[in-house]
Amino acid sequence: MSIFTRDQSVTFGDCDPAGIVYYPNYYRWMDGTFHEYLRAVSSGHSGVCAQLGARGLGLMESKLAFRSPAVDGTVLRYAIEGITWANKSFDITYTAHDGDRLVLEGMERRGIFIEKDGRLRAGETAPLRALLGL
Ligand SMILES: CC(C)(COP(=O)(O)OP(=O)(O)OC[C@H]1O[C@@H](n2cnc3c(N)ncnc32)[C@H](O)[C@@H]1OP(=O)(O)O)[C@@H](O)C(=O)NCCC(=O)NCCSC(=O)c1ccc(O)cc1
Numbered sequence: 001m002s003i004f005t006r007d008q009s010v011t012f013g014d015c016d017p018a019g020i021v022y023y024p025n026y027y028r029w030m031d032g033t034f035h036e037y038l039r040a041v042s043s044g045h046s047g048v049c050a051q052l053g054a055r056g057l058g059l060m061e062s063k064l065a066f067r068s069p070a071v072d073g074t075v076l077r078y079a080i081e082g083i084t085w086a087n088k089s090f091d092i093t094y095t096a097h098d099g100d101r102l103v104l105e106g107m108e109r110r111g112i113f114i115e116k117d118g119r120l121r122a123g124e125t126a127p128l129r130a131l132l133g134l
Pocket residue numbers: 031056057058059060061086087088089090109111113120121122123
């Protein structure tokens with residue numbers, strides 16, 4: 001059972017000369033899925049950051065495995081499949097499907113980026129968990 005889903009339409013301009021989705025777009029849409037999730041369950045990224053005194057729920061790591069191609073006209077259903085919490089980071093796992101067909105599997109490792117002694121640091125994740133009720 002997914003935590004959250006959203007649909008993303010693929011248009012002509014999202015594709016490379018071979019007619020399949022140009023891969024950086026998949027990263028943008030994965031990021032966008034996280035932001036839509038935050039909007040659905042909280043005051044959104046900027047609101048959450050204001051509440052936590054954070055600069056961003058920023059990326060430490062991000063990866064995708066491309067399982068099958070998508071083309072102009074595909075409607076991708078992005079899903080957040082799970083969130084795993086560590087002390088100062090959290091991992092979000094994603095899938096995107098075209099109907100029953102798996103198009104990609106992805107993950108992001110994010111942190112609560114705070115400014116400390118003039119540099120970015122990862123803050124504790126507990127306040128975010130509490131805010132999201134997770
Ligand atoms: C992430 C950092 C602030 C962490 O700094 P520190 O506070 O010194 O981290 P620590 O070494 O103490 O590690 C803290 C935890 O993070 C984990 N960590 C830290 N860095 C990494 C990396 N690179 N990979 C994996 N895990 C990491 C580490 O294992 C610790 O894990 P747990 O304690 O088990 O939870 C610093 O490494 C940094 O500034 N990295 C560059 C970040 C960056 O430039 N990201 C790309 C910008 S994208 C962005 O900000 C964004 C915002 C919002 C969006 O929707 C999308 C993108």
